[in-house]
Amino acid sequence: MRLISKLTAALIVSSAIFAGAANAQTVLRSSDTHPDGYPTVEAVKYFGELLAERTEGRYSVEVYHSAQLGQEADTIEQVRSGVIELNRVSMAPWNSLVPLTLIPSLPYLFTSPDHARKVMMSEIGDEVAAGFEDHGVVVLTYYDGGARSFYNSKKEVNSVADLAGQKYRVIQSDVFVDMVAALGATATPMPYGEVYSGIETGVIDGAENNFPSYESARHFEVAKFFSLDEHTIVPEVFVMSKVHWDRLTDEDKEIFKQVARESAEKQWELWDARVEASRKIVEDAGSTISTPDKQPFIDAMAPVYEKYVNTPELEDFVARIRAVE
Structure with a gap:
């Protein structure tokens, strides 16, 4: 009788363990x-x-927003090393690691956000994505980063001459530094989270970004002049x-890629609505557009293109991007 009880207990425990394994959940951490x-x-x-x-x-998926896991440079290293599983980040900080990211x-x-979306979701985007794997990450999809423009605390910018002598925060990217220099201003690479205090204290005159950011x-609140x-x-x-x-099955890899693509389409809808809403908020708050x-x-921008589009292959790559309709 005791033997039967022990066997029954063992079966119950084994069933519980099996059920637990069948329902096991892998939690993926994602930074933004x-x-x-x-x-x-x-x-x-x-x-x-x-x-x-x-x-x-x-x-x-658990999303750690508001730089809870660090600024972009920090989280790029975390995702490359496998400390976190997922990361949403601008393409620009990858420029020094993945050379082809310099081109987008x-x-x-790009002539418009829609043009950028079509390009990045085509085989051109696949070619750019291929360069990431050598640096420890796989591109699941591309999101819309919006059109970036200059804003500052000093004056309206209606011409290139109006930028002369001003200091602007930029993403940590050589392309951005050279772009600002070509316009006669000074570029100051700085983490995103330090921009507000940088403008408020006069360390920088302004920054460049999209309406939602x-x-x-x-x-x-600290930079009222936005130049579109x-x-x-x-x-x-x-x-x-x-x-x-690399630990995923082939079937799961397909699922990850497909739902990532669907999430991109969702992001485009959310983005378009947010751009309109954000512009109204800042205009109502007194910003001058x-x-x-x-x-x-x-x-x-001629010297910027001369510096970075410096081979026949890259010239062809740029031409292919511009040809997408």
Whole structure:
């Protein structure tokens, strides 16, 4: 009788262990520097919802927004080493690691956000993504980073000459530093989280970013002059640590890629709505929005293109991007 009881107990324990394994969930941590509710944050949450649904709960995603895990430079190293599994980050900070990312970061390359979306979701985007794997990450998809423009605390910028002598915060990217220099201003690479205090204390005169970032980071409180020059439309990358990617089955890899693509389409919808809402917020708060003639700005970029588009292969790559309709 005791033997039967022991066998029964063992079977119950074994069943419980098996059931636990069958329902085991892998929690994936994802970083974002933007605040909760921002389109990229919400898109990664949506990715997590779809992933949990398509894998029957085997995977879930926890999004650490508002730079909880550090600024972009910190989280890039974390995802490369496998400390975190996922990361949403601008493409520009990858420029020094993945040379081909320099091209989509060039000023006035894309004609509109829609053009950038079509390019990055084509085989051109696949070619750019291929360079990431040598540096420990796999690109799951591209998000829309919006059109970036200059804003400052001093005056309206209606021409290239108005930028002369001003100091602007830029992403830590040589392309951005050279772009600002070509316009006669001084570039100051600085973490995103330090921009507000930098403008407020006069360390910098302004920065450059899109309407949602300008609004959500409250930069409009210290920099009232926004110039809609739209110099860059730099894609965002949503990446996964290759350490963790390589552990996935082929079937799960397909699921990850598919739901990432769907999350990008969701992000585009959220982004377009947020741009309109953010512009209204900053205008209502008293920001002055100017719309300069872009051609002189485009003409000033000649030395930047000479420096970075310096081989026949890169010239062809740029031509292919511009040919996408």
